[in-house]
Amino acid sequence: MKSVDVNCDMGESFGAYQLGNDQEILSYVSSANIACGFHAGDPATMKKTVRMALESKVAIGAHPGFPDLVGFGRRNMEISAEEAYDIVVYQIGALQAFVRSEGGAMQHVKPHGALYNMAATRAPLAEAIAKAVYRVNPNLILYGLAGSQLTLAGEKIGLRTAHEVFADRTYQQDGTLTLRNQPNAMVTDQEQAVSQVVRMVAEGRVLSQQGIDVPISAHTICIHGDGANALNFARLIHQALMTANISVTAFHA
Helix, strand or coil, X not given: CEEEEEEEEECXXXXXXXXXXXXXXXXXXXXXXXXXXXXXXXXXXXHHHHHHHHHCCCEEEEECCCCCCCCCCCCCCCCCHHHHHHHHHHHHHHHHHHHHHCCCCCCEECCCHHHHHHHHHCHHHHHHHHHHHHHHCCCCEEEEECCCHHHHHHHHHCCEEEEEEECCECECCCCCECCCCCCCCECXXXXXXXXXXXXXXXXXXXXXXCCCEEECCCCEEEEECCCCCHXXXXXXXXXXXXXXXXXXXXXXX
């Protein structure tokens, strides 16, 4: 039986009781990427989300992003490799403290938004992120876009890496995600998104916007917890994977 990790970005609000559908979505995912305060989240939200993930027995990861609350970390920032290293170490450390204080252990690190997308194609940035993760804890798993500079950098430095695919994003023929400011960047039809997910996992392929099938590794699937229909979407994907005889379980390299 095939298996795949399903991860969701969480804790991207402010105040311990403003967590949207996070609690319910935890029933349908195997890993949670928790915002660390730079693009979203705050100490109270981090603590609450960590507790919920531990109660649901869902693997926990840090979700570091650019220091950009106004832009939700989705605007490109030109920073040096050293600055990238510093902000990633800082954010991993912040979340790790909450995880440890609640009696848990962190599994992975997945960069957020623009930091993630830039690291997918920029080797120096990717290497800085991988080094930050490795030096904090070499046993952490680095999540990155499938076949990207980020996963390559993680593998080079000796980290376990999880190649990630997206349920609600379209792809280009080079395997990169369509930029959010481009037409048809998001897959808004839920049936189409679910079909894309199952095919990526079962066949290792995704149809690009150019109409070309692109080979892809799918260790983990990202769903976004901040969408209007996030809970129903998570439920549909979980059901579709079960129907396709694909189990949902946290990633173990």
